[in-house]
Amino acid sequence: MGEELPYAESLQQLVQDILQGLGREVLSAKPFVIFGHSFGSWVAYEIVQELARRASDGWPQPLKLYVSGYRPPQLCGSRHDPDRIQPALGALYEDEFWEHFERRYGRNPDLQVDYIRSFVVRTLQADFTLLEAYVPSSLEPLAVPLCACCARGDSRARPGQLSAWAKAEIIMV
Known part of the structure; x- marks a missing residue:
């Protein structure tokens, strides 16, 4: 096997690496959504937050964030772990x-x-x-719509926790 790449030291560093790998040009090619499942829900959330911070530099914004099977970022930490x-x-x-x-x-x-x-x-x-x-980089409401879902009987993403994702979304009226 080849040389092993170092692992990210924080979720925010992982997000920076992902966006550097994708680049503004790739994301600008077509309208897009972001999806994260399980732990990837927090990665997807942080990507959307980082893209919002980069919006004034011309970075495109997703149409929507989809998350599944994980509790929202404000419930991070072992005391909220099921x-x-x-x-x-x-x-x-x-x-x-x-x-x-x-x-x-x-x-x-x-x-x-x-x-x-x-x-x-x-x-x-x-x-x-x-x-x-993980500590969220921001708990500011997202500027994009969000859809959160979980499977019936999923012990890692309970409906009560899942509904707390609504606090991360700006409701457009």
């Missing part, structure tokens, strides 16, 4: 990490192969580290 047994997975040793990962998300047959586990564990732990340290 996992009361082990809310922080990022710093666990590998065996302990997999034990708590499976308890939280279920047993995935594809992740029972040692080679696959060793290939993805560092990336998953880096993602959880970002997630667990």
